[in-house]
Amino acid sequence: xxxxxxxxxxxxxxxxxxxxxxxxxxxxxxxxxxxxxxxxxxxxxxxxxxxxxxxxxxxxxxxxxxxxxxxxxxxxxxxxxxxxxxxxxxxxxxxxxxxxxxxxxxxxxxxxxxxxxxxxxxxxxxxxxxxxxxxxxxxxxxxxxxxxxxxxxxxxxxxxxxxxxxxxxxxxxxxxxxxxxxxxxxxxxxxxxxxxxxxxxxxxxxxxxxxxxxxxxxxxxxxxxxxxxxxxxxxxxxxxxxxxxxxxxxxxxxxxxxxxxxxxxxxxxxxxxxxxxxxxxxxxxxxxxxxxxxxxxxxxxxxxxxxxxxxxxxxxxxxxxxxxxxxxxxxxxxxxxxxxxxxxxxxxxxxxxxxxxxxxxxxxxxxxxxxxxxxxxxxxxxxxxxxxxxxxxxxxxxxxxxxxxxxxxxxxxxxxxxxxxxxxxxxxxxxxxxxxxxxxxxxxxxxxxxxxxxxxxxxxxxxxxxxxxxxxxxxxxxxxxxxxxxxxxxxxxxx
Amino acid sequence: xxxxxxxxxxxxxxxxxxxxxxxxxxxxxxxxxxxxxxxxxxxxxxxxxxxxxxxxxxxxxxxxxxxxxxxxxxxxxxxxxxxxxxxxxxxxxxxxxxxxxxxxxxxxxxxxxxxxxxxxxxxxxxxxxxxxxxxxxxxxxxxxxxxxxxxxxxxxxxxxxxxxxxxxxxxxxxxxxxxxxxxxxxxxxxxxxxxxxxxxxxxxxxxxxxxxxxxxxxxxxxxxxxxxxxxxxxxxxxxxxxxxxxxxxxxxxxxxxxxxxxxxxxxxxxxxxxxxxxxxxxxxxxxxxxxxxxxxxxxxxxxxxxxxxxxxxxxxxxxxxxxx
Numbered sequence: 065x066x067x068x069x070x071x072x073x074x075x076x077x078x079x080x081x082x083x084x085x086x087x088x089x090x091x092x093x094x095x096x097x098x099x100x101x102x103x104x105x106x107x108x109x110x111x112x113x114x115x116x117x118x119x120x121x122x123x124x125x126x127x128x129x130x131x132x133x134x135x136x137x138x139x140x141x142x143x144x145x146x147x148x149x150x151x152x153x154x155x156x157x158x159x160x161x162x163x164x165x166x167x168x169x170x171x172x173x174x175x176x177x178x179x180x181x182x183x184x185x186x187x188x189x190x191x192x193x194x195x196x197x198x199x200x201x202x203x204x205x206x207x208x209x210x211x212x213x214x215x216x217x218x219x220x221x222x223x224x225x226x227x228x229x230x231x232x233x234x235x236x237x238x239x240x241x242x243x244x245x246x247x248x249x250x251x252x253x254x255x256x257x258x259x260x261x262x263x264x265x266x267x268x269x270x271x272x273x274x275x276x277x278x279x280x281x282x283x284x285x286x287x288x289x290x291x292x293x294x295x296x297x298x299x300x301x302x303x304x305x306x307x308x309x310x311x312x313x314x315x316x317x318x319x320x321x322x323x324x325x326x327x328x329x330x331x332x333x334x335x336x337x338x339x340x341x342x343x344x345x346x347x348x349x350x351x352x353x354x355x356x357x358x359x360x361x362x363x364x365x366x367x368x369x370x371x372x373x374x375x376x377x378x379x380x381x382x383x384x385x386x387x388x389x390x391x392x393x394x395x396x397x398x399x400x401x402x403x404x405x406x407x408x409x410x411x412x413x414x415x416x417x418x419x420x421x422x423x424x425x426x427x428x429x430x431x432x433x434x435x436x437x438x439x440x441x442x443x444x445x446x447x448x449x450x451x452x453x454x455x456x457x458x459x460x461x462x463x464x465x466x467x468x469x470x471x472x473x474x475x476x477x478x479x480x481x482x483x484x485x486x487x488x489x490x491x492x493x494x495x496x497x498x499x500x501x502x503x504x505x506x507x508x509x510x511x512x513x514x515x516x517x518x519x520x521x522x523x524x525x526x527x528x529x530x531x532x533x534x535x536x537x538x539x540x541x542x543x544x545x546x547x548x549x550x551x552x553x554x555x556x557x558x559x
Numbered sequence: 560x561x562x563x564x565x566x567x568x569x570x571x572x573x574x575x576x577x578x579x580x581x582x583x584x585x586x587x588x589x590x591x592x593x594x595x596x597x598x599x600x601x602x603x604x605x606x607x608x609x610x611x612x613x614x615x616x617x618x619x620x621x622x623x624x625x626x627x628x629x630x631x632x633x634x635x636x637x638x639x640x641x642x643x644x645x646x647x648x649x650x651x652x653x654x655x656x657x658x659x660x661x662x663x664x665x666x667x668x669x670x671x672x673x674x675x676x677x678x679x680x681x682x683x684x685x686x687x688x689x690x691x692x693x694x695x696x697x698x699x700x701x702x703x704x705x706x707x708x709x710x711x712x713x714x715x716x717x718x719x720x721x722x723x724x725x726x727x728x729x730x731x732x733x734x735x736x737x738x739x740x741x742x743x744x745x746x747x748x749x750x751x752x753x754x755x756x757x758x759x760x761x762x763x764x765x766x767x768x769x770x771x772x773x774x775x776x777x778x779x780x781x782x783x784x785x786x787x788x789x790x791x792x793x794x795x796x797x798x799x800x801x802x803x804x805x806x807x808x809x810x811x812x813x814x815x816x817x818x819x820x821x822x823x824x825x826x827x828x829x830x831x832x833x834x835x836x837x838x839x840x841x842x843x844x845x846x847x848x849x850x851x852x853x854x855x856x857x858x859x860x861x862x863x864x865x866x867x868x869x870x871x872x873x874x875x876x877x878x879x880x881x882x883x
Contacts (some may be wrong), residue, residue, distance in 0.1 A: 363769055389771045403769055406762035408830040417759060420752055421771025428755050470770075 066093045067129070068256045069114065069145060069225050074123030076109055081489060083109040084280045086123065091225060091256045096247060098259045098271035098288070102300055102550075103351060103515050105277040107260055111227055114258065115147050116140035127225075144224035150233050150352065152210045156203025161185035163202050164217045188220035189213070192249060208239035212246055219255065226250065227258040232266060233352055235532075244270055262350035264296050264554045278302055297547045297554070301517075316525070317341030320509035321393070321478040323362075326371035332357040333533050334371070339478060339509040344500065346512040346524035346541075348553055354530035355513040359403075359482045362511075363395035364388040375478055389422060392477030396467060398486045398513070404467045407456035411448060412437035414455050415470050444469035445495050461492025468499055478509040485519060497522055517549050529553055577835050583875055584822060584839045587868075588846060595850040602853055609731060613799065615845035616737035617642070617792045619838065621816040622823075623744040624788035626837045628781045629820055630748065631757035632764065632829025635782065636692040637677060638789040639813025640699035645670050645793025647706035650803030653714045663718075667790045673699070674786020678779040696813065704805055713802040722798030733795050740788065745834035757781060761829025818865055819844050822872035824879075843868065 070090040076083050084106045091097045101107050112118040113125065116135035124131050127143045140146075154163045162169070164185040170177045185198040194212045202210060211231050218226055228247070232240040240263075247257055247270060261267050267274060271288040276299040283299045291299075321339040326332065332354040339345045347355040360366040362373060367383030373393075374380065381387040388395065397403040405414050415437045420428075434452070441448075444465045448458065455463060464485070472479060484500060485493040500523050504510050514520050520527050521541060529537040529552045537552050578585075595602045621638045628635055645666045652662035673695065680691040724732035748754040756777045759767040768774045792812075797803050821827065822843060823836030847864050 365765075365769065385768055386771060395769070397769075402763075403765045406759050406766050406830070408762040409758060413755065413759075417767070417770040417772065420755070421767075421773075424773070425752050427750055428752055430750075 067091070068093050068095075068127070070126040071110070071113065071120075072124045072126060074110075074113060074120040074125070076113065076118060076120050082280050084113075084120075087277075087280075087282050089275060089282065089285075091258055093256055094251050094254045095272045096251050096257045096259055096270055098261065098267040098274045099277065100261070100264065100267055100274060100296065100300060100554075101277035102517065104279075105300070106280040107277055108229075109280075110277065111147065111229060111258070111260065114140070114225075114227060115145060141221075144222055145227070146218040146221070146223040146225070147227040147229060148211070148214050148218060148231060150230040152207070152214060154202040154210055154214060156201070158202055159198065160189075160196055160200050160202055160205070160213055161198040163213060164188060164198070164220060166217075168221075189216050192216050192219060192246060194246065206239070208235050208242055211235075211243055215246060215250070219250065223255070225256045225258065227260070229260045230262065230350075230352070231259075232261065232263065233350065240266065262554045264293055264551075268293065268296070276300055293551065294547070297550045300554075301546055301550055314342045314505055316343040317507065320376055321511060322372075322374040324372040324374070326361060326373065327369050328357045328361055328366070329369055331533050332361075332530070333535075335528070335530070335535060336371075337511075337528050337538070339511050341507045341509050342504055343526070344504050344510040344512060344524045346514055346520040346527045347530060348514055348517065348520045348527050348549070349530040350553055351515040353515070354533045354535075355515070356398075356482070358480055358511070358513045359395055359397055362388065362393060362480045363397075365403075389418075394418075394471045394476045394479040396471045396479060396481050396484065398483030400463055400467045400486075405455045405463060405470070408454055410452045410454055411441070411446065411458070411466055412452050414466055415440050415473075418470055419474065440469045440473050443473070444499065459489075461488040461495075464488050464492065464496060465499075468496065472499075472503060472508075475506070476508055478511065479503065480511045480513060482513045483515065484512070485516070517546065517553060521546060521549065577833065580824060580833070581836050581839055584824070584836065584843060584872070588839060588843045591843070591846055591850055595846070595853060599850075599853040602850070607849070607853070609729075611845050611849045612734045613731050614848070615841050616731070616733040617795050617799075618812070618815055618819060618844070619737040619841045620740050620788050620792045620795065621812070622819045622837045622841050623740045623834065624785035625816055625820050626823070626825055626832050626834060627744060627748065627754065627757055628785050629825045629827065630761050630829060630832040631778065631781055632761035633681065633778065633781060634688045634692065634817075634827070635674075635677060635785050636689065636813060636817070637673070637696035637699055638785060638792075638816055639809050639811070640696040640703065641670050641673050641786050641789035642793035642796060642812055643703035643808030644673070644699050644706060645790035646797035646800075646807055647703050647712070647793075647803045649718075649794050649797050650712040650714050651706060653717045654712055659717055659720075663794050666794055667787055670790020670793070671783050671787040674783040674789070675779060677786065678782030681782065682775045682778050696810075700809055703809065707803045707805065709805055711802045711804040714797060715801075718794070718798035720798075721795060722801065733799060736791070736795065740791070741834055741838055748832075748834060753777060753780065758830060761826075761831075763830075815844055815865065818869040818872075821869060821876070824872075824876055826876070840872075 067090045071087055074087045075085055087110060089110065099107055099110065109118065113120050116137045116139055125135050127145065132139065161182045165181055170180040170184060182198045189196060194216050196205065196209050196213055215226065231243050235243065244266065251257060259271060268288060268291065273285060274288050274291055275285040276283045276296065278300060317340055319338050319340050323335060323337050326335045335354065337345060347358060349355045361368045364383055364385040364387060372379060375391040375393050378391065380391045380393065401407055412434050416433050446462050446465045446469065455466060481500065485496050500510060512524055524541045526540050528535055531553065601607050621642065625635060625638060648669055649662055649666040652665060653659065677692050677695055680686045681688050721732055726732060726735050756772050759772055760774055760777060764774060793808060796807055800807060819840035820837050823840035825832030825836060844865065847868060848861055851861055851864060
């Protein structure tokens with residue numbers, strides 16, 4: 065069979081961290097080749113190399129048998145490799161036809177030939193049996209239809225290898241099925257598909273071949289028919305000792321944080337849970353699923369579409385940052401540079417911001433500020449070369465520690481930690497895990513929003529699993545096997 | 560995520576950071592000063608330097624308010640128009656027989672109120688600061704002319720103290736006022752929670768809000784303060800001219816103020832700024848104008864020079880921002 069695109073011995077590292085090690089990966093013409101792996105396994109790095117967005121440190125990218133040392137996104141597209149991202153990229157204000165023909169609208173005498181534009185778009189959609197009116201405004205289409213239009217656009221612009229990055233991540237069953245149908249039609253039309261998904265049952269039903277990545281290595285490539293769910297999960301998680309979960313003798317105390325039927329549009333449906341003092345409860349889901357809504361809803365950045373939040377028995381006003389803070393609830397973002405820290409200000413001043421926001425003093429006393437910051441830095445292990453550099457000059461791990469110290473160093477009732485080890489190295493990760501243990505030991509009710517199974521097993525006492533915005537399980541972590549948990553998050557039969 | 564540490568290039572140097580930061584403006588200022596001094600005998604005379612300092616005093620007062628505001632990521636294009644309105648209102652009040660003190664206070668209160676209106680538009684109605692203040696600027700430009708009926712309104716020998724008074728027999732009162740405002744602004748930016756909150760809001764509004772910092776209140780105060788200082792500038796203007804007249808203040812003053820602040824290195828997107836830089840920017844523009852005057856260059860080149868200096872400064876700031 066003819067190989068369309070191939071990675072031969074590709075390696076890539078960022079700083080000291082190895083993202084991919086000597087990966088061989090090939091996609092045949094008309095094949096659906098699924099790529100699966102846990103968070104951080106290297107999937108996105110691999111996709112970026114396929115699309116020319118990243119240049120590998122070693123190894124080669126071959127397209128139709130020819131090597132491309134300096135592949136750029138533009139070159140890759142010209143050669144027929146295109147990506148449909150999880151976050152849809154249609155221009156929401158424009159019509160389907162305009163989106164389909166973006167940048168290449170047909171023209172006559174300098175003016176756009178609208179009749180031909182709609183005819184061309186309609187023809188491209190009809191060829192793939194996608195039933196969407198070309199005059200519809202893209203933003204008003206449902207998410208599944210938007211995905212279909214986007215795929216059709218890539219095919220119409222000459223895509224021969226399509227990388228579909230979680231195309232069904234936020235779709236329900238029926239919508240997902242229409243995407244699956246389209247993928248099958250594309251495949252029988254000879255178009256190659258690289259299919260990335262956290263939903264293993266859909267992968268098993270759809271893929272001709274499956275490649276499993278773990279820790280930047282290719283673990284196995286096998287025909288879809290030769291694999292089953294258990295085998296796939298084992299390949300993704302490996303045989304290593306699952307986690308060094310410290311023995312803990314703390315007993316959960318009174319209920320502190322109560323979340324009652326919390327909902328946010330289609331992203332999160334009726335989440336109910338309670339967190340007690342001295343307890344760590346995790347909400348686990350695939351990246352970008354329901355648990356990623358929690359930060360906005362609990363911090364008061366956004367008003368939930370339904371449900372209540374209570375801290376220590378008192379209701380917290382919805383959509384009110386001040387009320388959440390006053391109630392003793394601290395929400396620590398997973399996106400530290402967007403919502404957590406002020407990058408241009410120094411470490412010490414960032415550490416003081418929450419206190420300043422709560423106490424509202426008139427004056428800033430720098431001497432005291434630096435003294436208090438020094439204590440916090442040493443407690444949280446923030447290491448800097450200069451005395452007090454701007455936060456933007458720190459490494460990711462140190463920034464994350466500053467973030468945690470800023471929010472959590474004063475006694476707090478309850479806290480939400482969103483992906484607390486996002487983008488930090490192994491050493492910093494271990495430090496941060498100890499800090500979270502310490503929080504629970506002191507009596508804080510800790511809610512953890514995470515897409516990282518390892519971390520949940522390491523930190524949590526109880527886990528609530530969400531998938532496609534719905535709760536699919538609520539279990540104590542003690543005695544829970546890793547494979548069982550992975551199966552729950554990535555689409556096992558337990559739902 | 561590109562959360563990778565950037566190398567610290569300047570570690571080990573013992574030059575104070577503010578000097579390093581403003582070395583460019585300082586160098587240009589010295590260069591133009593030396594050049595003008597060698598070409599013209601008048602430049603370094605006490606009379607000329609006093610004249611320059613009085614000319615830039617009004618700009619400095621407005622620029623102080625704008626520096627604070629821009630540090631918080633805001634912008635105000637109506638400061639010049641507020642000054643024009645204020646100088647007209649002060650003149651009419653005095654002509655109507657209101658004593659100097661109350662007239663000045665009422666004018667300042669009016670300026671603050673206009674600033675508050677800007678703030679309300681920006682915070683409550685979420686109008687982009689550029690558009691909101693452009694709207695008030697345009698409206699106030701017309702209002703300023705209506706207030707004085709399109710003619711000069713003389714205030715006789717009122718407000719002489721502000722316009723022509725001297726401290727210790729040499730330093731003009733207007734210069735003392737400007738210096739006091741600038742020093743106060745610098746202290747606010749360094750030592751008060753209000754000033755530091757402006758930095759936090761300009762640096763990352765979302766993080767500031769989530770930290771419990773009163774973002775809306777701080778912005779309202781910043782716009783109000785900007786309006787108040789612009790009105791003070793207007794009072795200084797009418798005191799010095801001895802009359803309110805069409806064409807005083809307004810757009811030209813506004814652009815000079817914005818240019819001075821940008822030349823001083825305050826980021827347009829907020830999060831960083833210094834009063835030292837702003838004062839240097841004000842001085843630079845004052846010296847350039849004076850120099851063109853003394854060297855008897857066609858006055859039409861003044862605006863050309865202003866634009867050119869601004870463009871160079873903005874590009875320099877961009878390059879510096881990219882490096883760090």
